Amino acid sequence: MSLPSSSIPAAASLPTLDLSRYYGSSEGRAGFVAELRHVLHAHGFFYLTGHGVDPKLIEDVVSTAKRFFALPLEEKLAIEMVKSPHFRGYNRAGQERTRGERDWREQLDINTEGEAAEIGPDTPPWKRLQGPNQWPAGLPELRPLLLAYQAEVTRIGIDILKAIAVALGQPEDVFAEIYEPQPSQFLKIIRYPGREVAETDQGVGAHKDGGFVTVLLQDTTPGLRVRTEEGEWIGAPPVSGTFVINTGELLELATNGFVRADVHDVVAPPAGVERFSVAFFLGSRPDATIPVIALPDELKRAERGISVDPLNPIFREVGINQLKSRLRSHPDVAEVHHADLVRTILVG
Numbered sequence: 001m002s003l004p005s006s007s008i009p010a011a012a013s014l015p016t017l018d019l020s021r022y023y024g025s026s027e028g029r030a031g032f033v034a035e036l037r038h039v040l041h042a043h044g045f046f047y048l049t050g051h052g053v054d055p056k057l058i059e060d061v062v063s064t065a066k067r068f069f070a071l072p073l074e075e076k077l078a079i080e081m082v083k084s085p086h087f088r089g090y091n092r093a094g095q096e097r098t099r100g101e102r103d104w105r106e107q108l109d110i111n112t113e114g115e116a117a118e119i120g121p122d123t124p125p126w127k128r129l130q131g132p133n134q135w136p137a138g139l140p141e142l143r144p145l146l147l148a149y150q151a152e153v154t155r156i157g158i159d160i161l162k163a164i165a166v167a168l169g170q171p172e173d174v175f176a177e178i179y180e181p182q183p184s185q186f187l188k189i190i191r192y193p194g195r196e197v198a199e200t201d202q203g204v205g206a207h208k209d210g211g212f213v214t215v216l217l218q219d220t221t222p223g224l225r226v227r228t229e230e231g232e233w234i235g236a237p238p239v240s241g242t243f244v245i246n247t248g249e250l251l252e253l254a255t256n257g258f259v260r261a262d263v264h265d266v267v268a269p270p271a272g273v274e275r276f277s278v279a280f281f282l283g284s285r286p287d288a289t290i291p292v293i294a295l296p297d298e299l300k301r302a303e304r305g306i307s308v309d310p311l312n313p314i315f316r317e318v319g320i321n322q323l324k325s326r327l328r329s330h331p332d333v334a335e336v337h338h339a340d341l342v343r344t345i346l347v348g
């Protein structure tokens with residue numbers, strides 16, 4: 001793979017799908033499903049309208065996320081991720097890594113709000129991911145807002161997943177057995193500082209997402225790029241009122257590569273410009289095993305197979321994947337809380 005240059009193509013060339021058509025007339029639904037099938041195979045990336053999320057909720061989430069990042073550094077560091085064995089909390093820019101390289105973005109990570117599991121010698125290691133989120137004391141409105149938003153994007157993610165099942169010639173609930181009763185609901189608010197802070201142009205390095213689908217909200221600054229099957233980088237700039245939806249490796253594996261999970265990255269903004277986004281990753285239950293879906297013949301013929309990345313192999317056991325990905329992205333948390341796993345899970 002040649003290294004991407006840091007230019008961002010300006011025009012939005014990815015298709016836009018209107019989710020309300022899936023819930024409309026039968027012709028509308030059939031049209032939506034056919035377009036979805038096409039885009040799943042071509043990119044696994046599209047813009048979504050007709051999602052029904054209250055614009056006021058979106059506005060409040062974005063403005064409150066900006067207020068979070070504007071808090072004094074010590075208030076953000078009070079909930080630094082390294083204090084959480086469950087990989088929840090705040091990271092400074094340059095702290096997270098993609099393939100070992102620093103990502104120049106600061107962020108607050110949450111997931112399903114819960115209690116820490118009791119960990120004994122026989123507890124599956126991924127149970128360590130379960131636990132409470134960390135919230136900023138100085139911004140109490142952030143918690144209810146992000147939890148309300150998390151519930152909404154979970155609803156959208158599951159709606160899309162049902163439509164994906166239908167587009168693949170399956171019953172709508174074909175994936176339900178690996179996300180019910182509690183999918184992984186990984187949400188992060190993100191700020192990309194300008195090039196005066198970022199030491200490289202890597203806002204976030206080239207990667208695929210891991211789960212079912214990602215629901216991405218972008219504020220107004222571009223930066224997201226998508227690598228096509230032909231190796232061309234295309235821009236996915238913000239379009240007001242839409243989410244960018246992309247499929248993750250779980251769906252690529254479940255469909256033997258019929259569904260694509262395009263590689264993407266974010267280019268750090270120019271000096272003096274910041275970029276905000278809110279990314280939600282819908283994943284399956286950690287105790288699930290990724291199934292192989294028997295596709296109808298005409299789709300089966302278009303399966304690409306799975307290419308394994310030797311630097312970042314993916315496993316059918318979801319919990320181990322989720323844990324590995326967190327250990328790799330956050331070596332500081334791994335070192336402080338999970339040194340035993342670094343030796344056993346990450347080595348080899």
Ligand SMILES: O=C(O)CCC(=O)C(=O)O
Nearest residue numbers: 190204209224266277279
């Ligand atoms: O911030 C963005 O626009 C995309 C972030 C992303 O791809 C990720 O966090 O996986």
Ligand SMILES: [Fe+2]
Nearest residue numbers: 207208209264
């Ligand atoms: Fe991503």
